[in-house]
Amino acid sequence: MLKNGITYMHEHITIDLSEVKNNEDCKLDVISETIKEFKGLYEKGVRNVVDVTNIGMGRNISYVENVSKETGINIVFSTGFYQDSFYPIKVFRETKEKLAEKMVKEIVEGIRGTNVKAGIIGEIGTSYNKWTEAEQKVFEAVVMAHKQTKKPISTHTSIGTLGHEQVEFFKKNGVDLNRVVIGHVDLTGDADYILKMLREGVYVEFDTIGKENYMPDRVRADILKKIQDKGYMHKVFLSMDITRKSQLAYKGGPGYSYLLDSFIPLLQTYGITSESIEKMLMKNPHAFMEGQGE
Numbered sequence: 001m002l003k004n005g006i007t008y009m010h011e012h013i014t015i016d017l018s019e020v021k022n023n024e025d026c027k028l029d030v031i032s033e034t035i036k037e038f039k040g041l042y043e044k045g046v047r048n049v050v051d052v053t054n055i056g057m058g059r060n061i062s063y064v065e066n067v068s069k070e071t072g073i074n075i076v077f078s079t080g081f082y083q084d085s086f087y088p089i090k091v092f093r094e095t096k097e098k099l100a101e102k103m104v105k106e107i108v109e110g111i112r113g114t115n116v117k118a119g120i121i122g123e124i125g126t127s128y129n130k131w132t133e134a135e136q137k138v139f140e141a142v143v144m145a146h147k148q149t150k151k152p153i154s155t156h157t158s159i160g161t162l163g164h165e166q167v168e169f170f171k172k173n174g175v176d177l178n179r180v181v182i183g184h185v186d187l188t189g190d191a192d193y194i195l196k197m198l199r200e201g202v203y204v205e206f207d208t209i210g211k212e213n214y215m216p217d218r219v220r221a222d223i224l225k226k227i228q229d230k231g232y233m234h235k236v237f238l239s240m241d242i243t244r245k246s247q248l249a250y251k252g253g254p255g256y257s258y259l260l261d262s263f264i265p266l267l268q269t270y271g272i273t274s275e276s277i278e279k280m281l282m283k284n285p286h287a288f289m290e291g292q293g294e
């Protein structure tokens with residue numbers, strides 16, 4: 001359950017993708033800096049962070065619990081498997097039934113023998129313009145776990161590719177699209193592409209805010225204005241997907257508060273209303289997590 005307040009829907013409190021990416025920066029393990037930034041977030045009204053770090057991404061329960069305890073921010077844990085290049089070996093060896101069972105266990109009983117339960121299935125991804133056989137198996141397992149537990153699903157698209165295919169997949173498999181959010185759609189830079197998904201009924205996530213090297217924030221703002229004009233602001237979330245030390249404030253990066261301090265004021269200059277902002281930051285996450293979207 002979420003507390004009343006602002007929710008960041010797609011973050012990683014700690015994550016370790018450094019082996020696969022061959023880059024030490026991709027090991028986010030500076031807890032004192034995270035705590036410092038999260039205390040700042042709390043002061044600005046943030047009450048929930050959905051941590052979509054799952055099996056094979058360096059998930060660390062006690063680390064995340066410490067951040068939550070020190071800062072008062074409620075953290076939602078995730079289950080699932082990320083994307084082909086990062087899968088643990090068992091994803092390739094086990095059946096989809098076994099993978100589903102593992103996810104259900106993390107939702108119902110707890111993660112790694114703790115009583116900390118996963119509240120969302122994610123982030124589950126497809127590769128860049130490619131949906132591998134193992135990813136196919138994971139998505140099928142996710143549908144099984146979702147149908148058993150009714151937990152919402154959060155996806156990863158690689159630079160926004162295969163978003164339409166993901167929507168089609170869930171539709172075909174009888175998943176209520178109100179319980180699915182397609183991730184990283186802002187990286188498409190394409191309003192029409194995103195609107196097509198919204199018309200199908202899924203949520204979409206502008207979750208790489210501040211990553212100007214991937215996509216300028218003014219493009220994100222421009223697309224959000226178009227989405228507002230078409231009346232779909234009730235289906236959008238905002239987040240930053242911070243995964244690297246260099247994205248934190250102490251290293252000169254934007255830091256977590258950038259979304260509230262810089263991006264929201266930018267949106268206002270594009271004509272995004274305070275009602276829309278309240279939806280994206282507060283109302284929509286609640287509706288989604290509680291299964292009350294429409």
Ligand SMILES: [Zn+2]
Pocket residue numbers: 123155156157183184
């Ligand atoms: Zn992702």
